[in-house]
Amino acid sequence: MNGANHRMDGVSTYPFAIFQPGWEQAGLPTGHRGDTVVGNDVWLGYGAIILPGRHIGHGAVVGAGSVVTRDVPPYAIVGGNPARCIRQRYPEAVVLRLLALAWWDWPIEKISRNVALLAAGDIDALERA
Numbered sequence: 001m002n003g004a005n006h007r008m009d010g011v012s013t014y015p016f017a018i019f020q021p022g023w024e025q026a027g028l029p030t031g032h033r034g035d036t037v038v039g040n041d042v043w044l045g046y047g048a049i050i051l052p053g054r055h056i057g058h059g060a061v062v063g064a065g066s067v068v069t070r071d072v073p074p075y076a077i078v079g080g081n082p083a084r085c086i087r088q089r090y091p092e093a094v095v096l097r098l099l100a101l102a103w104w105d106w107p108i109e110k111i112s113r114n115v116a117l118l119a120a121g122d123i124d125a126l127e128r129a
């Protein structure tokens with residue numbers, strides 16, 4: 001979802017200012033939390049919700065129906081409401097190697113050539129490619 005929250009410091013949380021000429025004095029929604037950023041090669045399970053301004057690291061998995069209220073590190077698997085880490089997909093040293101590989105930035109021809117390796121688990125071979 002986008003990066004804004006409705007105001008909660010007044011009586012009404014209704015975003016008057018954006019709906020009717022003459023209501024501008026109500027002020028715009030505050031508490032903008034910045035862009036919501038989903039990294040590359042992220043699997044968002046069915047019905048996952050990412051709250052405003054959260055960052056999902058490359059290669060992460062967000063379980064079905066999860067509500068992500070905190071940033072998700074690269075290659076973590078999270079689930080639940082609020083989403084908690086279920087486990088890491090790889091040890092930290094391997095995560096660093098995968099981030100350095102950044103295969104998602106490869107040209108499409110190179111991805112096509114190595115698609116079997118990308119779907120498999122041999123990171124040494126992927127690095128050699």
Ligand SMILES: CC(C)(COP(=O)(O)OP(=O)(O)OC[C@H]1O[C@@H](n2cnc3c(N)ncnc32)[C@H](O)[C@@H]1OP(=O)(O)O)[C@@H](O)C(=O)NCCC(=O)NCCS
Pocket residue numbers: 044045046047061062063064065066077078079080081086
């Ligand atoms: C997150 C997910 C990938 C984890 O799969 P998994 O590694 O096989 O995990 P498991 O089923 O072994 O569950 C591991 C633990 O995580 C919990 N868990 C799994 N998925 C969860 C979810 N979506 N929300 C909250 N908890 C979840 C399980 O209850 C279990 O907890 P426990 O160890 O306390 O019993 C999977 O459960 C999921 O949500 N997949 C998304 C499916 C989907 O949306 N498909 C649409 C097609 S793209």
